[in-house]
Amino acid sequence: MQEELFTSGRNIPHIDPSLEIWHWPISVYLFLGGLAAGLLFFAGIVTVLGKDKEYPAAVKFASIVSPIALTLGLLALFYDLTHKLYFWRLYTTIRIESPMSWGAWVLLIITPISFLWVISYYSELFPKWKLNFKFFDDFENFLKKQRKNMAIALIPLSIILGVYTGILLSAFNARPLWNNAILGPLFLTSGLSTGAATIILLAKSKKERHLFSKIDLALIVLELGLIVHMLMGMYAGSEVQLEAMQLLVGGEFTLMFFGFVIILGLIIPAILELTEIIGYKVPVAIPAILILIGGLVFRFVMVEAGQITRYLY
Amino acid sequence: MRYAMVIDTLKCVGCSDCVVACQTENDVPVGYCRDWITETVNGAYPSIELELKSERCNHCDNAPCVRCCPTGASHQLDNGIVLVTGDECIGCGACIESCPYDARYQHPDGYVDKCTFCHHRLEKGQLPACVSVCPTKCMYFGDLDNPNSEVSQLLKNRKYKTLAPEAGTKPQVYYLI
Numbered sequence: 431m432q433e434e435l436f437t438s439g440r441n442i443p444h445i446d447p448s449l450e451i452w453h454w455p456i457s458v459y460l461f462l463g464g465l466a467a468g469l470l471f472f473a474g475i476v477t478v479l480g481k482d483k484e485y486p487a488a489v490k491f492a493s494i495v496s497p498i499a500l501t502l503g504l505l506a507l508f509y510d511l512t513h514k515l516y517f518w519r520l521y522t523t524i525r526i527e528s529p530m531s532w533g534a535w536v537l538l539i540i541t542p543i544s545f546l547w548v549i550s551y552y553s554e555l556f557p558k559w560k561l562n563f564k565f566f567d568d569f570e571n572f573l574k575k576q577r578k579n580m581a582i583a584l585i586p587l588s589i590i591l592g593v594y595t596g597i598l599l600s601a602f603n604a605r606p607l608w609n610n611a612i613l614g615p616l617f618l619t620s621g622l623s624t625g626a627a628t629i630i631l632l633a634k635s636k637k638e639r640h641l642f643s644k645i646d647l648a649l650i651v652l653e654l655g656l657i658v659h660m661l662m663g664m665y666a667g668s669e670v671q672l673e674a675m676q677l678l679v680g681g682e683f684t685l686m687f688f689g690f691v692i693i694l695g696l697i698i699p700a701i702l703e704l705t706e707i708i709g710y711k712v713p714v715a716i717p718a719i720l721i722l723i724g725g726l727v728f729r730f731v732m733v734e735a736g737q738i739t740r741y742l743y
Numbered sequence: 744m745r746y747a748m749v750i751d752t753l754k755c756v757g758c759s760d761c762v763v764a765c766q767t768e769n770d771v772p773v774g775y776c777r778d779w780i781t782e783t784v785n786g787a788y789p790s791i792e793l794e795l796k797s798e799r800c801n802h803c804d805n806a807p808c809v810r811c812c813p814t815g816a817s818h819q820l821d822n823g824i825v826l827v828t829g830d831e832c833i834g835c836g837a838c839i840e841s842c843p844y845d846a847r848y849q850h851p852d853g854y855v856d857k858c859t860f861c862h863h864r865l866e867k868g869q870l871p872a873c874v875s876v877c878p879t880k881c882m883y884f885g886d887l888d889n890p891n892s893e894v895s896q897l898l899k900n901r902k903y904k905t906l907a908p909e910a911g912t913k914p915q916v917y918y919l920i
């Protein structure tokens with residue numbers, strides 16, 4: 431039998447015994463980024479298809495959430511930087527090879543659009559708080575006319591944002607749990623699903639609720655498929671990937687991953703949504719909230735477990 | 744020019760002189776280190792083997808830390824040395840996540856720090872601090888592009904390994920075995 435005993439004289443803060451470089455703000459940021467991507471995608475696509483009058487929650491009510499989510503997400507990201515005063519350095523260069531660089535640029539473009547989008551609905555959203563400035567009314571009218579253009583821009587931008595939240599992690603070859611190409615599409619799907627859940631939560635008409643329940647159901651099935659795909663990929667992978675997978679399956683993170691993400695966050699909401707679509711009475715807030723919690727826990731599990739996985743030692 | 748380090752694991756006794764020399768030379772904050780000693784025991788009793796070696800940033804040829812840096816603070820010189828410019832670094836931690844050797848750390852002042860191959864000493868024609876203090880002379884430093892350099896010759900004549908070559912980073916610290 432071959433045994434290996436390893437000792438190192440090193441004990442660097444946040445590096446040993448395993449990395450603690452990215453903390454909860456990063457998980458929150460990935461979740462909020464995905465959520466905003468989902469919401470903006472649906473707002474964009476519904477508008478481009480010309481159905482904005484039929485689905486007001488998707489284009490109007492839920493869209494208030496996206497600029498808030500993006501702003502909070504950016505603040506969380508900023509909070510986790512350790513050399514904060516140099517933040518502006520992000521915007522003095524574009525580095526295509528660095529996902530964090532192009533993610534920062536996409537955020538710089540999409541966040542203002544998300545604000546403009548809400549302003550374009552200002553008088554419909556906040557009829558009681560009328561701002562009696564002529565220039566504001568003109569601005570709102572101008573944006574109203576630009577809505578379709580904004581929607582066309584939002585569709586690709588939101589997809590990039592959603593995929594980026596996954597690629598940010600998957601680009602790290604050094605962390606075997608993250609280093610799989612499925613993570614981009616998986617986080618995008620999860621982001622779209624949390625977006626749909628928020629729309630369900632805010633929808634007033636049965637028609638809109640049902641449409642987004644159906645979309646969400648499809649997304650959940652897709653997401654479960656992608657998760658299985660991810661685990662199978664690691665199962666067939668190298669030793670470090672096998673070890674990484676064991677954190678999720680039969681390890682430290684199994685309860686969180688299977689209990690909160692897969693069962694409570696995906697399977698149970700899927701069953702509840704299905705029951706609702708068939709015609710039984712289910713308070714739709716329950717599956718929607720479960721999906722949102724599941725999405726958040728998923729980001730926490732991936733960020734924390736990923737930092738434990740490594741090549742050496 | 745391609746700087747590389749060659750470390751003879753058969754000569755290293757794990758005295759940590761290189762660690763202390765580096766901390767002193769580079770003003771490394773207390774509790775942190777840019778190089779460190781590892782001890783590995785291989786095999787099962789009674790046929791066991793002890794390997795001692797000094798590790799640090801591998802100044803990889805295919806450096807993921809340089810690629811993932813959003814600001815360009817992490818960069819690679821023509822001679823292969825990978826450096827971090829403190830006042831371009833935002834402390835995002837991406838490079839730390841990307842290094843398979845966990846060779847980087849966040850300096851208490853916020854920016855990311857790591858081994859520089861004593862770049863400032865090389866400019867003066869001196870060897871890296873760790874290499875110059877090693878009492879067993881187990882470390883060698885030089886130019887791999889020059890076939891007659893000590894490091895090139897050692898790699899030609901001795902068996903060697905690099906750490907986690909499967910990570911694909913093309914590490915440039917070689918260990919004689």
Ligand code: SF4
Pocket residue numbers: 799800801802803806807808809825841842843844845846847857912
């Ligand atoms: S050892 Fe790590 S920090 Fe050094 S060059 Fe390689 S990847 Fe970068």
Ligand code: SF4
Pocket residue numbers: 811812813814815816817827831832833834835836837838839855
């Ligand atoms: S922590 Fe600094 S050096 Fe490292 S990737 Fe971020 S900006 Fe670059």
